[in-house]
Protein backbone atom coordinates (compact mmCIF):
# COMPACT_ATOMS: atom_id res chain seq x y z
CA UNK A 747 0.00 0.00 0.00
CA UNK A 748 1.25 3.49 -0.73
CA UNK A 749 0.70 6.36 1.72
CA UNK A 750 -2.66 7.44 0.27
CA UNK A 751 -3.95 3.86 0.32
CA UNK A 752 -2.96 3.62 3.97
CA UNK A 753 -4.71 6.90 4.73
CA UNK A 754 -7.84 5.45 3.08
CA UNK A 755 -7.39 2.29 5.17
CA UNK A 756 -7.13 4.16 8.46
CA UNK A 757 -10.23 5.24 10.33
CA UNK A 758 -11.06 6.42 13.82
CA UNK A 759 -11.21 2.89 15.22
CA UNK A 760 -14.09 2.37 17.63
CA UNK A 761 -13.24 -1.17 18.75
CA UNK A 762 -9.74 -2.53 19.31
CA UNK A 763 -8.85 -6.18 19.95
CA UNK A 764 -6.21 -5.82 22.67
CA UNK A 765 -3.31 -7.12 20.54
CA UNK A 766 0.04 -5.55 21.40
CA UNK A 767 1.73 -3.30 18.83
CA UNK A 768 5.45 -4.15 18.38
CA UNK A 769 7.70 -1.64 20.14
CA UNK A 770 9.58 -0.79 16.88
CA UNK A 771 6.32 0.44 15.36
CA UNK A 772 5.48 2.50 18.45
CA UNK A 773 8.99 3.98 18.35
CA UNK A 774 8.59 5.01 14.70
CA UNK A 775 5.17 6.57 15.37
CA UNK A 776 6.62 8.57 18.30
CA UNK A 777 9.61 9.58 16.19
CA UNK A 778 7.27 10.95 13.51
CA UNK A 779 5.65 13.14 16.19
CA UNK A 780 9.07 14.25 17.49
CA UNK A 781 10.09 15.23 13.95
CA UNK A 782 6.91 17.25 13.36
CA UNK A 783 7.44 20.97 12.86
CA UNK A 784 6.33 23.48 15.50
CA UNK A 785 6.15 27.26 15.63
CA UNK A 786 9.69 28.64 16.17
CA UNK A 787 10.78 25.02 16.75
CA UNK A 788 9.81 25.28 20.42
CA UNK A 789 8.12 21.85 20.58
CA UNK A 790 5.89 23.10 23.40
CA UNK A 791 4.33 19.75 24.22
CA UNK A 792 5.29 16.27 25.39
CA UNK A 793 3.90 12.80 24.81
CA UNK A 794 3.15 10.32 27.58
CA UNK A 795 2.94 6.65 26.59
CA UNK A 796 0.59 4.79 28.89
CA UNK A 797 0.80 0.98 28.87
CA UNK A 798 -0.10 0.53 32.55
CA UNK A 799 -3.54 -1.10 32.49
CA UNK A 800 -4.57 0.32 35.89
CA UNK A 801 -3.87 3.85 34.68
CA UNK A 802 -5.79 3.19 31.47
CA UNK A 803 -8.72 1.95 33.62
CA UNK A 804 -8.60 5.24 35.56
CA UNK A 805 -8.58 7.31 32.36
CA UNK A 806 -11.46 5.46 30.64
CA UNK A 807 -14.31 6.88 32.81
CA UNK A 808 -13.05 10.43 32.32
CA UNK A 809 -12.83 9.81 28.57
CA UNK A 810 -16.50 9.21 27.88
CA UNK A 811 -16.00 5.54 28.77
CA UNK A 812 -14.48 4.99 25.35
CA UNK A 813 -13.39 1.36 25.22
CA UNK A 814 -10.36 2.00 23.04
CA UNK A 815 -8.66 3.51 26.11
CA UNK A 816 -8.45 0.10 27.78
CA UNK A 817 -8.48 -2.13 24.66
CA UNK A 818 -5.58 -0.36 23.00
CA UNK A 819 -1.98 -1.49 23.16
CA UNK A 820 -0.41 1.92 23.88
CA UNK A 821 -2.28 5.07 24.88
CA UNK A 822 -0.52 8.28 23.80
CA UNK A 823 -1.36 11.41 25.78
CA UNK A 824 -0.34 14.68 24.15
CA UNK A 825 0.25 17.32 26.83
CA UNK A 826 1.07 20.94 26.01
CA UNK A 827 3.02 23.51 28.01
CA UNK A 828 0.61 25.44 30.23
CA UNK A 829 2.46 28.67 29.36
CA UNK A 830 5.52 30.08 27.62
CA UNK A 831 8.21 31.10 30.09
CA UNK A 832 11.63 32.68 29.54
CA UNK A 833 13.22 29.46 30.75
CA UNK A 834 11.35 27.29 28.26
CA UNK A 835 12.10 29.60 25.34
CA UNK A 836 15.77 29.94 26.29
CA UNK A 837 16.13 26.19 26.66
CA UNK A 838 15.21 25.55 23.02
CA UNK A 839 17.39 28.39 21.69
CA UNK A 840 20.33 27.25 23.83
CA UNK A 841 19.83 23.69 22.61
CA UNK A 842 19.97 24.91 19.01
CA UNK A 843 23.24 26.78 19.66
CA UNK A 844 24.72 23.81 21.49
CA UNK A 845 23.85 21.27 18.78
CA UNK A 846 24.77 23.49 15.83
CA UNK A 847 27.90 24.71 17.61
CA UNK A 848 27.53 28.40 16.83
CA UNK A 849 25.43 31.47 17.64
CA UNK A 850 23.64 33.24 14.84
CA UNK A 851 22.82 36.92 15.24
CA UNK A 852 19.52 36.69 13.41
CA UNK A 853 18.47 33.72 15.52
CA UNK A 854 19.50 35.57 18.74
CA UNK A 855 17.42 38.59 17.68
CA UNK A 856 14.54 36.24 17.07
CA UNK A 857 15.01 34.79 20.59
CA UNK A 858 14.80 38.31 22.05
CA UNK A 859 11.67 39.02 20.02
CA UNK A 860 9.97 35.91 21.45
CA UNK A 861 11.24 36.68 24.98
CA UNK A 862 9.77 40.17 24.77
CA UNK A 863 6.37 38.96 23.61
CA UNK A 864 5.39 35.38 24.56
CA UNK A 865 5.95 35.44 28.37
CA UNK A 866 4.00 38.71 28.61
CA UNK A 867 0.85 37.17 27.15
CA UNK A 868 -1.75 35.47 29.35
CA UNK A 869 -1.27 31.75 30.12
CA UNK A 870 -4.64 31.13 28.42
CA UNK A 871 -3.48 32.75 25.19
CA UNK A 872 -0.18 30.88 25.31
CA UNK A 873 -1.86 27.56 26.00
CA UNK A 874 -4.04 27.99 22.90
CA UNK A 875 -0.82 28.39 20.93
CA UNK A 876 1.03 25.47 22.59
CA UNK A 877 -1.95 23.14 22.14
CA UNK A 878 -2.13 23.99 18.43
CA UNK A 879 1.46 22.76 18.17
CA UNK A 880 0.46 19.49 19.86
CA UNK A 881 -2.14 18.94 17.11
CA UNK A 882 0.64 19.03 14.51
CA UNK A 883 2.55 16.19 16.21
CA UNK A 884 -0.75 14.38 16.78
CA UNK A 885 -1.47 14.50 13.07
CA UNK A 886 2.03 13.23 12.25
CA UNK A 887 1.51 10.34 14.69
CA UNK A 888 -1.86 9.45 13.12
CA UNK A 889 -0.30 9.41 9.64
CA UNK A 890 2.70 7.39 10.87
CA UNK A 891 0.39 4.89 12.57
CA UNK A 892 -1.48 4.39 9.27
CA UNK A 893 1.85 3.96 7.48
CA UNK A 894 2.80 1.26 10.04
CA UNK A 895 -0.65 -0.34 9.57
CA UNK A 896 -1.43 0.34 13.21
CA UNK A 897 -4.92 1.49 14.12
CA UNK A 898 -5.51 4.66 16.08
CA UNK A 899 -8.38 6.71 17.46
CA UNK A 900 -7.84 10.45 17.60
CA UNK A 901 -9.59 11.69 20.76
CA UNK A 902 -10.64 15.02 22.16
CA UNK A 903 -13.50 13.36 24.03
CA UNK A 904 -12.14 13.43 27.56
CA UNK A 905 -11.94 15.63 30.63
CA UNK A 906 -8.46 17.19 30.43
CA UNK A 907 -8.42 18.33 34.07
CA UNK A 908 -9.16 14.77 35.24
CA UNK A 909 -6.45 13.28 33.00
CA UNK A 910 -4.02 15.94 34.25
CA UNK A 911 -4.81 14.82 37.79
CA UNK A 912 -4.31 11.10 37.01
CA UNK A 913 -0.97 11.71 35.26
CA UNK A 914 0.08 14.52 37.65
CA UNK A 915 0.66 16.86 34.73
CA UNK A 916 0.10 20.09 36.70
CA UNK A 917 3.31 19.41 38.63
CA UNK A 918 5.10 19.38 35.26
CA UNK A 919 3.36 22.58 34.09
CA UNK A 920 1.65 20.61 31.35
CA UNK A 921 -2.00 20.18 30.34
CA UNK A 922 -3.42 17.22 28.42
CA UNK A 923 -4.79 18.13 25.01
CA UNK A 924 -5.33 14.94 23.02
CA UNK A 925 -5.41 11.16 23.43
CA UNK A 926 -4.34 8.65 20.81
CA UNK A 927 -5.00 4.98 21.58
CA UNK A 928 -2.90 2.76 19.29
CA UNK A 929 -3.72 -0.87 18.61
CA UNK A 930 -5.46 -3.16 16.16
CA UNK A 931 -9.08 -3.03 15.01
CA UNK A 932 -11.60 -5.64 16.06
CA UNK A 933 -13.18 -5.50 12.60
CA UNK A 934 -16.06 -7.87 13.35
CA UNK A 935 -17.22 -5.87 16.34
CA UNK A 936 -16.56 -2.37 15.06
CA UNK A 937 -19.67 -0.74 13.56
CA UNK A 938 -17.57 1.88 11.77
CA UNK A 939 -15.10 -0.46 10.07
CA UNK A 940 -17.28 -1.42 7.05
CA UNK A 941 -18.62 2.08 6.46
CA UNK A 942 -17.38 4.25 3.63
CA UNK A 943 -15.04 7.08 4.57
CA UNK A 944 -16.75 10.44 4.18
CA UNK A 945 -14.83 13.46 2.95
CA UNK A 946 -15.83 16.64 1.14
CA UNK A 947 -15.22 16.54 -2.61
CA UNK A 948 -11.92 17.94 -3.87
CA UNK A 949 -13.88 20.73 -5.55
CA UNK A 950 -15.44 21.79 -2.24
CA UNK A 951 -12.16 21.44 -0.38
CA UNK A 952 -9.51 22.86 -2.70
CA UNK A 953 -9.57 26.15 -4.58
CA UNK A 954 -6.84 26.77 -7.09
CA UNK A 955 -5.80 30.39 -7.49
CA UNK A 956 -3.76 30.59 -10.68
Ligand SMILES: Cc1cc2nc3c(=O)[nH]c(=O)nc-3n(C[C@H](O)[C@H](O)[C@H](O)COP(=O)(O)O)c2cc1C
Pocket residue numbers: 756757758759760812899900901902903904943944
Ligand atom coordinates in the same frame (compact mmCIF):
# COMPACT_ATOMS: atom_id res chain seq x y z
C1 LIG B 1 -9.06 16.16 17.10
C2 LIG B 1 -9.96 14.99 16.96
C3 LIG B 1 -10.72 14.56 18.03
C4 LIG B 1 -11.53 13.41 17.93
N1 LIG B 1 -12.15 12.92 19.03
C5 LIG B 1 -12.75 11.70 18.95
C6 LIG B 1 -13.18 11.02 20.11
O1 LIG B 1 -13.08 11.49 21.24
N2 LIG B 1 -13.74 9.78 19.96
C7 LIG B 1 -13.86 9.18 18.74
O2 LIG B 1 -14.35 8.04 18.68
N3 LIG B 1 -13.45 9.80 17.61
C8 LIG B 1 -12.89 11.02 17.69
N4 LIG B 1 -12.40 11.63 16.55
C9 LIG B 1 -12.55 10.94 15.27
C10 LIG B 1 -13.32 11.73 14.19
O3 LIG B 1 -14.69 11.69 14.43
C11 LIG B 1 -12.94 11.13 12.84
O4 LIG B 1 -11.54 11.26 12.66
C12 LIG B 1 -13.66 11.79 11.67
O5 LIG B 1 -15.04 11.55 11.75
C13 LIG B 1 -13.14 11.30 10.34
O6 LIG B 1 -13.28 9.90 10.23
P1 LIG B 1 -12.04 8.92 10.03
O7 LIG B 1 -10.96 9.34 11.00
O8 LIG B 1 -12.60 7.57 10.39
O9 LIG B 1 -11.57 9.01 8.62
C14 LIG B 1 -11.62 12.76 16.67
C15 LIG B 1 -10.85 13.22 15.59
C16 LIG B 1 -10.03 14.29 15.73
C17 LIG B 1 -9.17 14.71 14.56
